[in-house]
Amino acid sequence: MTSSTTAGLSAVDFEKFREFFYKRTGIQFTESKRYFVDKRIETCIKQAGFPGFNAWFSALRLSDRSGLLQDLINQLTVNETYFLREDYQFDSLLKTVLPDVLAARGGAGRMTGPVKILSLPCSTGEEPYSIALRLLEEWDQIDHVDVEIHGADIDSAVLDKAAHASYGERSLQRVPMSWRAKYFAPVGAGRYQLDAGIRGAVTLHQINVCDTTSMRAFRDFDVIFCRNVLIYFDELSSRRAAENLYGAMRPGGYLFLGHSESMSRISPIFTPSRLPEGIVYQRPSGGPR
Amino acid sequence: MGLVRREQQPAEAKAAPSVETLLRQLDDPDPDCRREAALGLDGVAEAVPHLLARVGPETASTVRDALLTTLAAHDTTEVAEALAIHLASDEADLRTSVAEALSTMPGSVPAIIPRLIDDPDHDVRVMTAMVLADLAHPGSLTWLADMIRQDPHPNVVTAAVDALLPSLGPEHTELLRDAVRRFPDDPFLRFTVEAAVG
Ligand SMILES: C[S@@+](CC[C@H](N)C(=O)[O-])C[C@H]1O[C@@H](n2cnc3c(N)ncnc32)[C@H](O)[C@@H]1O
Numbered sequence: 034m035t036s037s038t039t040a041g042l043s044a045v046d047f048e049k050f051r052e053f054f055y056k057r058t059g060i061q062f063t064e065s066k067r068y069f070v071d072k073r074i075e076t077c078i079k080q081a082g083f084p085g086f087n088a089w090f091s092a093l094r095l096s097d098r099s100g101l102l103q104d105l106i107n108q109l110t111v112n113e114t115y116f117l118r119e120d121y122q123f124d125s126l127l128k129t130v131l132p133d134v135l136a137a138r139g140g141a142g143r144m145t146g147p148v149k150i151l152s153l154p155c156s157t158g159e160e161p162y163s164i165a166l167r168l169l170e171e172w173d174q175i176d177h178v179d180v181e182i183h184g185a186d187i188d189s190a191v192l193d194k195a196a197h198a199s200y201g202e203r204s205l206q207r208v209p210m211s212w213r214a215k216y217f218a219p220v221g222a223g224r225y226q227l228d229a230g231i232r233g234a235v236t237l238h239q240i241n242v243c244d245t246t247s248m249r250a251f252r253d254f255d256v257i258f259c260r261n262v263l264i265y266f267d268e269l270s271s272r273r274a275a276e277n278l279y280g281a282m283r284p285g286g287y288l289f290l291g292h293s294e295s296m297s298r299i300s301p302i303f304t305p306s307r308l309p310e311g312i313v314y315q316r317p318s319g320g321p322r
Numbered sequence: 323m324g325l326v327r328r329e330q331q332p333a334e335a336k337a338a339p340s341v342e343t344l345l346r347q348l349d350d351p352d353p354d355c356r357r358e359a360a361l362g363l364d365g366v367a368e369a370v371p372h373l374l375a376r377v378g379p380e381t382a383s384t385v386r387d388a389l390l391t392t393l394a395a396h397d398t399t400e401v402a403e404a405l406a407i408h409l410a411s412d413e414a415d416l417r418t419s420v421a422e423a424l425s426t427m428p429g430s431v432p433a434i435i436p437r438l439i440d441d442p443d444h445d446v447r448v449m450t451a452m453v454l455a456d457l458a459h460p461g462s463l464t465w466l467a468d469m470i471r472q473d474p475h476p477n478v479v480t481a482a483v484d485a486l487l488p489s490l491g492p493e494h495t496e497l498l499r500d501a502v503r504r505f506p507d508d509p510f511l512r513f514t515v516e517a518a519v520g
Contacts, residue, residue, distance in 0.1 A: 147326055268425075
């Protein structure tokens with residue numbers, strides 16, 4: 034097969050591409066993902082108007098068209114998410130983690146600065162907005178402390194959707210009807226847009242969790258949700274992501290991973306702590322070990 | 323009180339410190355600063371010798387893990403060989419962290435495995451089994467099987483059995499039973515094998 038057709042990549046092309054994409058995102062595609070990757074690369078090549086893989090790939094690498102890489106990332110990331118996903122972790126957040134954060138920081142009345150929560154990756158926004166809704170509806174301290182919620186993702190297209198915050202049935206399935214009535218307005222075609230107040234309260238950022246330099250912008254988070262992304266990384270990228278998350282947290286801060294993810298195989302820098310609702314990881318509070 | 327928005331200030335997106343600054347910070351008295359310098363030197367080839375030189379003396383394990391994270395991304399023989407020296411360290415934490423890092427370097431580590439398997443120090447061979455447990459390489463299982471079959475030290479054989487367990491197939495049954503026969507006085511090995519193959 035020649036590498037200049039858009040109908041499927043040669044093995045050599047795939048290998049070159051895989052290496053390149055891994056270095057830029059930390060995501061490792063195995064041979065079993067070949068079909069998925071091929072189709073999306075074809076879409077990118079066509080959309081950008083290139084005759085074939087080689088021309089597109091050189092433009093991509095030499096980055097004389099910076100949009101190419103972003104289009105590719107947007108095509109190749111798995112963005113599936115929904116409101117109140119794995120919400121036993123939000124139970125933990127309300128029942129155990131936030132009370133502990135407040136206590137560690139001197140109590141609701143005496144804290145300096147807000148409680149900071151980060152959802153990374155946030156995809157189309159359901160995760161940070163779920164946190165906002167649960168805090169507003171169910172946390173008895175919300176009127177006594179300031180809470181800052183941030184969402185971040187590598188994919189600019191999902192962030193645009195997160196900013197717009199209008200969702201279909203599939204994504205809203207688990208949201209109680211009373212919350213829907215209170216916080217969402219129908220915008221046609223079976224979609225509902227989240228209240229502007231909540232949309233406005235969540236700050237969105239584009240970021241690569243594996244990129245240490247840009248992750249330096251994140252500091253002093255009390256709680257980070259990093260769910261359902263480490264599964265796409267190989268060990269080395271996971272390790273780097275873990276280090277970067279650690280740097281973004283306050284000593285004693287809490288990290289939630291997705292239910293199929295575990296830090297124990299990735300890095301020893303966090304201390305696991307078993308809560309009634311499941312495992313959560315903590316950045317040790319007493320300086321370095 | 324309640325949800326508050328934080329506008330992103332331009333100052334928040336701090337510029338990356340220069341390589342020289344980061345290299346200097348590797349010797350900062352503050353471990354957090356050393357840790358960030360080690361992570362910040364990701365992909366900087368000229369920093370490799372400096373990072374390597376600090377793995378052994380570093381006392382804060384958070385900093386050491388950061389050094390190893392950055393070093394492991396340089397999957398070269400030079401780095402693999404320099405790290406492998408620490409498999410012989412008396413410090414258990416250091417040995418283990420280095421073994422973990424080596425197991426994420428499938429490009430360069432396979433070339434040094436034959437030498438490590440023959441190392442005169444049986445503790446190094448035990449650590450080598452740990453590296454092989456996680457090394458994504460088609461030869462890993464064969465090397466582990468060789469260790470189980472040939473290594474004269476029971477601790478090494480037990481470590482290799484342990485490393486092989488998650489990938490155990492019916493083809494390994496005889497190999498494991500043989501190992502138990504070779505070391506009839508090692509209850510731990512017997513127990514491990516019995517639990518695995520009955
Ligand atoms: C399956 S979604 C997870 C969303 C949400 N956390 C959840 O659990 O439902 C995975 C997201 O990870 C993002 N992602 C992939 N690689 C990333 C990286 N290197 N840095 C930041 N985000 C990344 C993708 O763009 C995608 O939106």
